[in-house]
Amino acid sequence: MKNLSPLQKARYQYTPKLPGMLRNGIAEICVKEGLPTESVADQEKIKALFPNTYGEKEITFEKGKNTSLAKKQVVGVILSGGQAPGGHNVICGLYDALKATDKNNVLLGFKNGPSGLLDDDYIEFTDEYINEYRNTGGFDIIGSGRTKLETKEQFKVAAEVAKKHGITAIVIIGGDDSNTNAAVLAEYFAANNTGVQVIGCPKTIDGDLKNEDIECSFGFDTATKTYSEVIGNIERDANSAKKYWHFVKVMGRSASHVALECALETQPNICLISEEVAAKKMSLSQIADYIADSVAARAAKGMNFGVAIIPEGVVEFVPEFSVLIAEINELLAGAKADAFNALATWKEKYEFIKKGLTAASFAVFDILPETIQQQLFLERDPHGNVQVSLIESEKLFSALVKAKLAERKKAGTYNGKFNALHHFFGYEGRCAFPSNFDADYCYSLGYNAFMLIQYGFNGYLSKVSNLSRPAEEWVAGGMPITKMMNMERRHGEDKPVIKKALVELDGAPFKYFEARRATWAVETAYTYPGAIQYFGPSEVCDRTTVTLALEKGMLK
Known part of the structure; x- marks a missing residue:
């Protein structure tokens, strides 16, 4: 590591905080199942489009005996869309959980976004490589891109690349469109019995990827x-x-x-x-x-x-x-x-x-x-x-x-x-240095994504909630991506997409602002x-x- 600022050196040494139930050690993490889910709107249409991944249960992780089947995991990870602070820590958390379970597990980073998967352009992560990106901003660890995974031809290529490397799961780190693509890819893999799981992680600095389950997107x-x-x-x-x-x-x-x-x-x-x-x-x-x-x-x-x-x-x-x-x-x-x-x-x-x-x-x-x-x-x-x-x-x-x-x-x-x-x-x-909150949250999302992989979930979003409390009290788990979806008109066609979250005019943040803005407009406050x-x-x-x-x- 050369030409490092004092802050860079200090941030490399920072240990992100995990939710309490993820601190017990992977051998002591079990699954608690919730109720079956349905999409936020257009239930029949979404169900018809996702027959293999629709209606799955929400889950949370708790302290208890790990009952997942032991097997070697080869996981691919993709950064998709615009940069957001903390993306590196998602990958670091995923890597650490993989290696803590089995040193022989492998994490492949596909370069420059989803196109890296289609082009079979990747790097195999090592301790030395990963350690240079801990708690840092940017997506330069593997780069990002805006290629959409949405056609059967693309899915077929993705399946062939996954088979070539023995990939068991793919983690897509992105916003609403990227995670919509993750859901469609997960459905394809399930329908074609590829054995490859797909897990999403919620990223966007715009803050519009949130709902009753996702309290905040990282960045x-x-x-x-x-x-x-x-x-x-x-x-x-x-x-x-x-x-x-x-x-x-x-x-x-x-x-x-x-x-x-x-x-x-x-x-x-x-x-x-x-x-x-x-x-x-x-x-x-x-x-x-x-x-x-x-x-x-x-x-x-x-x-x-x-x-x-x-x-x-x-x-x-x-x-x-x-x-x-x-x-x-x-x-x-x-x-x-x-x-x-x-x-x-x-x-x-x-x-x-x-x-x-x-x-x-x-x-x-x-x-x-x-x-x-x-x-x-x-x-x-x-x-x-x-x-x-x-x-x-x-x-x-x-x-x-x-x-x-x-x-x-x-x-x-x-x-x-x-x-x-x-x-x-x-x-x-x-690409700012992530705040402690984003460093912790993103590391937890990545660590949690591996837990979802280990327990065999497909088409799920890595979910960490109770975020307004100290990290010890955060709750880790997963939710089916289809739960967030509705149908929208895009380029003359009805397509399934994750519903964007707008500012709620009857929500507490806007009401707080609304009650004070008349004073702010006139005074210097x-x-x-x-x-x-x-x-x-x-x-x-x-x-x-x-x-x-x-x-x-x-x-x-």
Whole structure:
């Protein structure tokens, strides 16, 4: 190990905490079966698609005699999708449990995501190799990728690769789409009597892979604490300079869990919640007025500064904007796209757009800053649609607010100053050194995944719960992935997918935020979380997110 920082050296030495029942030694871990499960929705359709893996029982591990059959295990592991802090520890926990059971057990890491399985591109883990990645961030131990395992041709190749190496189980570490693929692969393996098990582990910093069983996906804790540290630093700077409004976009295209957690940690003046925008059918103009109200109220007190947190995907939740996007996609379908692209100037393109949109959608389009208008017509996705994720929503809303304030100044109802700065926090949190919570949680998920393999479970998600309590009190077990699934329309087809968890507007975290945000909007009530702490009192180093504490009644 060369060129290591002092923190790297110290983190290699950290021993992750396991749930109490997993500390007894593998020989003293038994299974307690729960009730049969059914999918969260569309039960008959999901059951028909997963006849071999549907309806299985939830299980928990307890202290007792291990009754599993002894056999050599050759396990493959895959990192799938975007990076999330703690992924290395899932692999380390899986490896340690394998080797603690039998030194002859083997762990193969397939490189660069699911494609590594299809290409038979792998590394066999050793103590020396594993030890260089303990308690570290990133997915560089084997790399990740976004190849989807969803066709019978792919499944056949996966089965052939598994047979070639004598693989008994595959662990897929990923988010909702990756674990959906894990469920489909598990069903294929079962239907074709391959003898290969598939186990999933819940990963995503967006926090939208959760339900009554999965309290938190790994990486969310570290990522939100990383973003909150920097937002807190920006708040301190804003309160020092007293002349800028900072618009901060954070990760979360499909849900606003990251934005809400960062707001709970830092108490900014404004935080938009996409789910609320959709529920209230708010327009872009209404959102801009809402922010402008805070700017004006603070300016009246001589505070021409503030901080606003913007979820990455908020514009997709604005009903009128969704209609606009749909019309633009239709406007540029087929040969019409060639006609549009052939136009030489933006002025010509603008007139083309004006003629092609309905009056209502053009009115929405026309209030957008020109830079945002042009972003809507830049790169298209493989299906020819607008890539909404490329829209700089933090700049969009600051521009709309600036226009609103100019109107108010002209009307004599506002006399402040408004200077905006923009930030986007995304990649900064994906590979951070995992917090103690994520280091412990991820190691437990990996260790627990092996227990599921040893007891012969297939199509299960590694589950660790009671996470708001000390690790000693965590509960380890597993749940059938099909329990989380429903049918959704994807690319013109009905497909089984894991249901995304959105921010619940009647949930404790949002209610806590809602009760305080009016004060935060006008006052300077910033809180400064500071950097993630690894050494010191447990209440500082092992604390959970505010979201989890509120959901579990640990904070009022």
